[in-house]
Amino acid sequence: MRLIVLGLFFHYRITNPVYSAFGLWMTSVICEIWFGFSWILDQFPKWCPINRETYVDRLIARYGDKEDSGLAAVDFFVSTVDPLKEPPLITANTVLSILAVDYPVEKISCYVSDDGSAMLTFESLAETAEFARKWVPFCKKYSIEPRAPEFYFSQRIDYLKDKIHPSFVKERRAMKRDYEEYKVRINALVAKAQKTPEEGWIMQDGTPWPGNNTRDHPGMIQVFLGETGARDFDGNELPRLVYVSREKRPGYQHHKKAGAMNALVRVSAVLTNAPYILNLDCDHYVNNSKAVREAMCFMMDPSVGRDICYVQFPQRFDGIDRSDRYANRNVVFFDVNMKGLDGLQGPVYVGTGCCFYRQALYGYGPPSLPALPKSSVCSWCCCCCPKKRVEKSEKEMHRDSRREDLESAIFNLREIDNYDEYERSMLISQMSFEKSFGLSSVFIESTLMENGGVPESANPSTLIKEAIHVISCGYEEKTEWGKEIGWIYGSVTEDILTGFKMHCRGWRSIYCMPVRPAFKGSAPINLSDRLHQVLRWALGSVEIFLSRHCPLWYGYGGGRLKWLQRLSYINTIVYPFTSLPLVAYCCLPAICLLTGKFIIPTLSNAATIWFLGLFISIILTSVLELRWSGIGIEDWWRNEQFWVIGGVSAHLFAVFQGILKMIAGLDTNFTVTAKATDDVEFGELYVFKWTTVLIPPTSILVLNLVGVVAGFSDALNSGYESWGPLFGKVFFAMWVIMHLYPFLKGLMGRQNRTPTIVILWSVLLASVFSLLWVKIDPFIGSSETANTSTCSNFDC
Numbered sequence: 160m161r162l163i164v165l166g167l168f169f170h171y172r173i174t175n176p177v178y179s180a181f182g183l184w185m186t187s188v189i190c191e192i193w194f195g196f197s198w199i200l201d202q203f204p205k206w207c208p209i210n211r212e213t214y215v216d217r218l219i220a221r222y223g224d225k226e227d228s229g230l231a232a233v234d235f236f237v238s239t240v241d242p243l244k245e246p247p248l249i250t251a252n253t254v255l256s257i258l259a260v261d262y263p264v265e266k267i268s269c270y271v272s273d274d275g276s277a278m279l280t281f282e283s284l285a286e287t288a289e290f291a292r293k294w295v296p297f298c299k300k301y302s303i304e305p306r307a308p309e310f311y312f313s314q315r316i317d318y319l320k321d322k323i324h325p326s327f328v329k330e331r332r333a334m335k336r337d338y339e340e341y342k343v344r345i346n347a348l349v350a351k352a353q354k355t356p357e358e359g360w361i362m363q364d365g366t367p368w369p370g371n372n373t374r375d376h377p378g379m380i381q382v383f384l385g386e387t388g389a390r391d392f393d394g395n396e397l398p399r400l401v402y403v404s405r406e407k408r409p410g411y412q413h414h415k416k417a418g419a420m421n422a423l424v425r426v427s428a429v430l431t432n433a434p435y436i437l438n439l440d441c442d443h444y445v446n447n448s449k450a451v452r453e454a455m456c457f458m459m460d461p462s463v464g465r466d467i468c469y470v471q472f473p474q475r476f477d478g479i480d481r482s483d484r485y486a487n488r489n490v491v492f493f494d495v496n497m498k499g500l501d502g503l504q505g506p507v508y509v510g511t512g513c514c515f516y517r518q519a520l521y522g523y524g525p526p527s528l529p530a531l532p533k534s535s536v537c538s539w540c541c542c543c544c545p546k547k548r549v550e551k552s553e554k555e556m557h558r559d560s561r562r563e564d565l566e567s568a569i570f571n572l573r574e575i576d577n578y579d580e581y582e583r584s585m586l587i588s589q590m591s592f593e594k595s596f597g598l599s600s601v602f603i604e605s606t607l608m609e610n611g612g613v614p615e616s617a618n619p620s621t622l623i624k625e626a627i628h629v630i631s632c633g634y635e636e637k638t639e640w641g642k643e644i645g646w647i648y649g650s651v652t653e654d655i656l657t658g659f660k661m662h663c664r665g666w667r668s669i670y671c672m673p674v675r676p677a678f679k680g681s682a683p684i685n686l687s688d689r690l691h692q693v694l695r696w697a698l699g700s701v702e703i704f705l706s707r708h709c710p711l712w713y714g715y716g717g718g719r720l721k722w723l724q725r726l727s728y729i730n731t732i733v734y735p736f737t738s739l740p741l742v743a744y745c746c747l748p749a750i751c752l753l754t755g756k757f758i759i760p761t762l763s764n765a766a767t768i769w770f771l772g773l774f775i776s777i778i779l780t781s782v783l784e785l786r787w788s789g790i791g792i793e794d795w796w797r798n799e800q801f802w803v804i805g806g807v808s809a810h811l812f813a814v815f816q817g818i819l820k821m822i823a824g825l826d827t828n829f830t831v832t833a834k835a836t837d838d839v840e841f842g843e844l845y846v847f848k849w850t851t852v853l854i855p856p857t858s859i860l861v862l863n864l865v866g867v868v869a870g871f872s873d874a875l876n877s878g879y880e881s882w883g884p885l886f887g888k889v890f891f892a893m894w895v896i897m898h899l900y901p902f903l904k905g906l907m908g909r910q911n912r913t914p915t916i917v918i919l920w921s922v923l924l925a926s927v928f929s930l931l932w933v934k935i936d937p938f939i940g941s942s943e944t945a946n947t948s949t950c951s952n953f954d955c
Contacts, residue, residue: 161776165195168773171766180756187747187758190740197737200730203723205495207502208787211671213456215449222459231459232266232433232611233451233514236423238416239441240275242352247283248345249442249681252307254284256445258291258384258398259298259306262452267398268385268431274419276370276404278360279352281381283345284402288383290341291400292391297334298448301327304675307444308338310477370404378406378630380426380623399431405630413632417646417653424520424645425629428602429622434611436520440511443680446475450677454514457669465526468519468666469658471505472512473497475676483794484901485689486801487682490794495784497670504724505668507731508658512678521596521606522643524664524719595639601625649706652699656708659728665719686905690852694809697735701817704732735817738810745807745859748892749866755873757888803898807859808852857906860899863892 169192177184222229235257239245250271257269273280298306301324305311312335359371370376383389385399405422407413414421420438427433435458437451447453454470457463473493497506519525592603601622604614613622628634635641641648647656658668671677683689703709710720710728751757762770785795867889874885 161780162199164769164772164776165198168769169195171769175760175766177756177758177760180751180754180758183747183750183756183758186743190744190747193737193740194744197730197734200726200733203726203730204497204503205499205784206723208495208498209501209670210498211501211669213453213671213673215452215456218452218456218459230263230266230452230455231435232268232431233262233435233437234427234431234433235267235269236272236420236427236436236438237269237441238272238274238419238423238438239280240273240416242275242277242279242283242349245441247279247349248309248342250280251283251287251290251345252309253439253441253444254287254400255291255294256305256307257439258400259295259448260445260451261299261448264396264398266433267451268401268427268433269398270401270403270423270427272419272423273370273402273404274416276373276376276379276407277352278362278368278370279348281368281379281402281404282348284383284400286341286344286348288389288400290337291384291397292389293334293337295397296391296393296395297330300324301330302448304448305444305446305679306448307446308334310444310446310679312338374407375409376404376407378627379404380626380630382430382623401426401430403630406632408632411632414641414648415651417641417648417657418635420653421635421640421645422630424517425597425599425602425634426626428517428605429599429626429629430613432517432605432608432611432613434517434609436515436517438511438513438515439678440680443474443511443678445677446679447673447675447677450673451514453671453673453677457671458514458516466665466667467669468505468516468525468661469508470514470669470671471497471508472514472671472673472677474509474512475679476682477679478681483797484904485686485804486794486797487689488794489798490790491788491798494672494790495788498672498788500724500727501668501670503727504662504721505666506670507728508654508661508668510652510654511680517611518606518609519661519664519666520645522639522664525666527665594637595644597629597634597638597640599625599629599634602629647708649708650699650702651695652703655699655728655731656703659703659708659710662724662728663713663720686902687850687853690805690809691850693805694813694852697805697810697813698817700732700735701813702820704736705817705821735810735813738806738814741803741806742811742855742859745803745895746862748888748895749859749862751888752866752870752873752892757884759887797901800898800901803895804856804902807899808856808902811855812852853906856899856902859895860903863895867892867896 169188172188172191218230237250237253237257239250242250254269254271257267260267271280271284294306294308297303303311358367360368362368369379379402381402383400383402384397385401389397391397403423403426405413405419412418424436427436435454437454439445450472454472457467457470460467474489476487479487500506592606596603596606601614602625608614638644643660645657646653647660650656662668683692704711707713710725710732747758781795784790785792870885870888870892
């Protein structure tokens with residue numbers, strides 16, 4: 160019904176031009192048509208929303224409860240770069256929550272990627288491994304939640320609820336004291352790391368730290384806990400904890416986070432090779448100790464599990480102000496759009512809180528795809544078993560070439576398992592696995608093990624040496640890493656691109672929303688950091704749009720990406736381009752108020768019906784979304800506000816930066832967002848940091864405020880008949896101002912002060928823009944000017 164009303168509205172707008180303000184009218188109609196098109200695209204992810212529920216007790220009944228021997232192993236990945244911006248204590252809490260998850264210890268391994276090769280990260284991880292010997296048994300004995308000590312001890316709840324052990328209070332008090340001592344040790348390491356010695360860092364054994372030069376250092380691996388490592392204080396085995404810092408040398412492209420994640424994929428395949436991988440950002444801790452079991456309910460489901468490439472959990476955050484001023488929770492995306500995508504081919508990958516099927520990362524297609532034709536060993540030899548050549552049409556050749564490009568040395572794993580050892584070795588040689596996966600026989604063999612596990616042929620004594628080899632900086636050269644295998648390169652939002660490639664191969668993904676959030680993280684709650692975060696996401700979408708991976712033309716050969724899913728991906732990558740018409744549309748009310756013109760002619764009765772119908776349909780569809788998604792009206796309104804704030808600032812910059820990068824090759828370097836460590840509640844909310852991204856919305860805000868004042872001044876001078884048209888223009892301007900109101904609050908900060916540079920730039924741009932449209936005295940018409948001059952000549 161809204162679509163019908165929208166069509167009638169556009170029919171009226173196009174067939175009733177405003178000739179007195181034709182340029183303004185034409186601009187407004189073009190913007191409105193784009194908004195309508197954008198709204199239609201935005202409906203595709205909501206076509207078939209799904210609410211899923213897991214039954215962990217059935218998983219236990221199927222695979223065992225005591226030793227859980229039937230459950231699959233999981234490798235956790237945690238990535239960090241700069242310990243001064245990503246405090247080691249936050250990373251340590253994430254690691255501790257992983258080590259204490261409710262899952263068999265022999266099935267859990269935690270790999271921490273230190274892409275900054277910082278000795279501070281290494282030493283803090285060593286301290287964390289020692290503290291885990293106390294923390295893990297305490298968590299499992301008393302079933303506490305969450306299992307990150309910083310967040311557990313800071314809870315303002317009755318921690319004695321449901322606790323029946325008489326010794327709990329005593330042990331909790333002792334554990335809290337131990338944690339405070341552990342924090343002091345970590346803080347001491349951080350204080351020491353503030354100033355780097357001239358000779359570089361020295362380790363405890365007196366040798367120089369290998370990573371003193373962050374851009375030129377060897378690969379480093381250290382196993383802290385595990386099968387042969389230290390046990391907890393109760394004598395039980397602990398999950399494996401591995402520190403990894405990949406090799407870096409000048410002259411090599413390292414591909415930032417995506418490259419670090421691919422290094423972890425290879426290291427973990429050599430050392431543990433769990434069939435599933437769960438990646439977390441360093442500031443996202445495990446909030447629900449049964450989160451892994453929740454994921455396994457889908458991954459190990461006998462009916463659908465083999466076709467699932469990943470299970471994505473929603474992102475939830477701590478430390479956000481109660482009103483969520485800058486829509487950090489992103490509730491509409493995680494509770495509306497992602498549920499809708501789950502009804503198509505699955506949610507997009509959002510970079511953290513995601514459990515992958517390892518084989519999907521290797522580029523294999525799902526087992527449900529047609530198998531490769533079975534052939535004998537001699538068929539792989541070029542000198543025997545000649546086959547009749549089949550002529551192909553040009554269309555078939557084009558289709559096969561596109562499919563070949565899509566698969567790019569990716570093979571059906573189920574078919575490979577049907578060969579014996581001799582056939583298998585020849586198959587590996589003929590299919591050039593080394594050209595796809597790199598020069599490591601141990602790693603290549605691990606890629607063929609669908610259920611995981613270290614290859615029997617691997618020598619345990621040489622595994623670390625092999626692991627060092629697969630994280631060397633030249634390992635990925637002339638391979639498919641980052642192209643068809645692992646995390647995909649080519650965008651600052653490697654997560655969207657990686658998930659898109661999996662969906663193109665025919666996999667589907669699942670959205671899992673447990674009652675207790677699986678993971679929680681921290682969000683940049685001050686205005687500047689939030690806008691830079693949105694800028695990075697938007698720039699990634701623009702890069703994908705301008706690349707060969709654009710969903711508009713990529714991945715048609717195999718026919719495996721559902722068309723609604725494709726349209727949803729298209730909506731994701733064209734979303735930033737809405738900033739162009741949005742900026743123009745937000746300037747229109749001020750221009751109308753300053754020039755005395757309007758974009759809509761005098762309304763007839765029929766036109767009034769179409770406008771009322773449009774507003775009513777917008778309200779009703781919004782209420783419908785609120786009802787089926789369960790989100791609150793405040794969350795919905797915050798999302799609407801930040802859609803405008805982000806659109807006229809971060810998205811606008813992303814579009815121009817993406818185009819400049821394509822045309823001129825200008826790359827953009829993003830710094831790691833600093834994680835909040837302020838003890839004052841919401842203290843960071845009021846921190847103001849100057850950035851050029853703030854200029855466009857500030858200018859629009861000033862322009863509309865000036866327009867409102869000018870409009871009322873004109874109405875007071877012109878008499879009663881001018882008040883009617885004024886209300887429509889003022890309503891239009893107030894729509895813009897109300898959407899930008901959170902931005903205005905953030906601009907003022909706690910002290911109600913704004914940097915002078917912001918005011919100067921904003922007033923300058925607003926003034927220049929106004930002078931382009933306004934005459935010297937806009938409130939006196941030409942006829943009035945003529946009358947005034949005539950009177951003066953006759954001494955009236």
